[in-house]
Amino acid sequence: MSNGSICPRHPQNPAQFADCIYTREQIDQALDALAAEISAQFSTQFPLVISVLNGGLIVAGHLLTRLAFPLQLDYIHATRYRGARTGSDQLHWQAPPHNELADRHVLLIDDIFDEGHTLQALEAYCHEKGAASVASAVLLRKKHPRPVADMTPAFIALDVEDRYVFGFGMDVDHEWRNANGIYALKEN
Numbered sequence: 001m002s003n004g005s006i007c008p009r010h011p012q013n014p015a016q017f018a019d020c021i022y023t024r025e026q027i028d029q030a031l032d033a034l035a036a037e038i039s040a041q042f043s044t045q046f047p048l049v050i051s052v053l054n055g056g057l058i059v060a061g062h063l064l065t066r067l068a069f070p071l072q073l074d075y076i077h078a079t080r081y082r083g084a085r086t087g088s089d090q091l092h093w094q095a096p097p098h099n100e101l102a103d104r105h106v107l108l109i110d111d112i113f114d115e116g117h118t119l120q121a122l123e124a125y126c127h128e129k130g131a132a133s134v135a136s137a138v139l140l141r142k143k144h145p146r147p148v149a150d151m152t153p154a155f156i157a158l159d160v161e162d163r164y165v166f167g168f169g170m171d172v173d174h175e176w177r178n179a180n181g182i183y184a185l186k187e188n
Contacts, residue, residue, distance in 0.1 A: 009173045014166075018183035021160055027062075027139070027168060027182065030157035035066035037155055038107065038137060043069040045105040048131075050097055052122065053077040055111030058169035058177065059139045063109060074099045076108075078122060091121045102130035111169035112140040113156065116148035123151075139168060140182065163187070 010017055022030075049071050051060035057075075064073065077094035106126045110119060119136050126134040137155035144162035160182065166172040167179030176183070 010175055014176060014179050014181075014183045018166070018172075018185050020181050021163075021165060021184050022158060022182040024180045027158070030139075031063055031066060034137060034155055034157040035063060038063075039067060039069060041135070041154075042067075042071070042105065042107060046070055046072070047107050048072045048074060048097075048099055048101065048104040049107045049109060050126075051075045052108055052110040052118070053095070054079075054177065055169040055171075056109045059111050060109040063137070072099060076122060078118065091118065096125075100129075101126050103132050106131045106134045108134065108136045110136065110138050110153075112142060112160075112165070113138045113147075113153050114142045114144075115146050116151040119153065120148050120151045140165065140170075158182075160184070 014020075049060070049064065051057055051073070053075050054077070060073075064071075074097040075095065076097050078091050079094070108119065108122055108126070113119060113136075119138075123134045123136060135154035137157075138153045139157045140160045141153065141156045141158070142162055142165075143159050161184070163184035164172070165182055165184045166176050167181050167183045169177055170182075171177045172185065
């Protein structure tokens with residue numbers, strides 16, 4: 001390839017190397033239900049909604065258009081993965097929120113609740129900064145025996161089995177965050 005482009009690690013069609021777990025239509029239905037739950041709690045609170053980058057970006061974009069009440073939007077970038085398929089124990093901060101959190105009702109939006117280390121640390125950070133309340137919303141909750149004790153997101157759109165998943169915000173080897181569904185790598 002020329003002009004500095006990078007050859008993808010995976011084929012042009014996710015179906016060639018992954019199983020479709022949730023279609024776009026199923027995701028849309030789940031996001032509609034999630035928006036109704038969030039609206040019931042936050043519609044009168046003028047919340048500060050914080051997208052957790054990078055994975056929460058696509059989820060937040062689709063979810064926010066379904067919320068018909070005033071809110072303020074921000075982002076936070078902290079990760080345990082740093083491009084790897086499995087996370088480390090250390091959270092790497094890349095960008096804190098730009099808005100003050102003191103006395104605000106905060107809603108964190110992320111792509112997946114796996115073991116929960118990242119969301120647990122982000123919720124603790126928001127409380128340390130004086131947030132009046134903190135809740136998390138995720139597109140997926142991975143069902144496995146490894147979650148962080150006493151930590152569950154307040155809002156969960158879908159559950160997924162314990163497989164490596166990607167699409168709709170989640171990546172596989174820095175690719176396919178833009179896949180228009182949720183896919184799991186094929187098991188060998």
